[in-house]
Amino acid sequence: MDNCIFCKIINGEIPSNKVYEDEKVLAFYDIHPVTPIHVLVIPKKHIESIVKLESEEDYEYVKSIHKAINEIAKKLNIDEEGFRVVANCGENGGQEVKHLHYHILAGKKLGTKVAE
Ligand code: AMP
Numbered sequence: 001m002d003n004c005i006f007c008k009i010i011n012g013e014i015p016s017n018k019v020y021e022d023e024k025v026l027a028f029y030d031i032h033p034v035t036p037i038h039v040l041v042i043p044k045k046h047i048e049s050i051v052k053l054e055s056e057e058d059y060e061y062v063k064s065i066h067k068a069i070n071e072i073a074k075k076l077n078i079d080e081e082g083f084r085v086v087a088n089c090g091e092n093g094g095q096e097v098k099h100l101h102y103h104i105l106a107g108k109k110l111g112t113k114v115a116e
């Protein structure tokens with residue numbers, strides 16, 4: 001989709017520091033990390049957010065994203081110590097980039113409260 005930062009990362013117009021890639025998913029380091037390890041996992045299809053998932057194909061992307069998170073956790077060696085996965089959705093969720101993405105937050109002990 002035009003003017004979508006993450007679509008531009010997928011097609012190579014904007015560089016990224018890739019962590020993982022397969023046919024349906026791309027993962028790269030967040031440019032403004034909020035934890036020692038901060039990775040974004042995105043579908044290689046422009047889906048705006050969780051509430052815009054509508055087809056079986058879309059849900060196949062979600063399945064692939066979970067598989068990717070599993071593999072990234074092992075690759076980055078955070079599978080045992082743990083991490084947090086966050087998907088901001090819409091205005092109240094604080095979603096800035098309107099292309100579905102999951103934050104992997106890791107590398108330190110996070111607070112027990114999910115929401116600020
Ligand atoms: P959200 O607030 O959930 O929409 O998060 C968007 C995230 O994308 C933020 O954490 C940004 O730091 C990150 N971000 C924006 N542009 C880029 C980029 N070009 N490369 C990597 N991360 C980015």
Ligand code: ZN
Nearest residue numbers: 004007046099
């Ligand atoms: Zn997009």
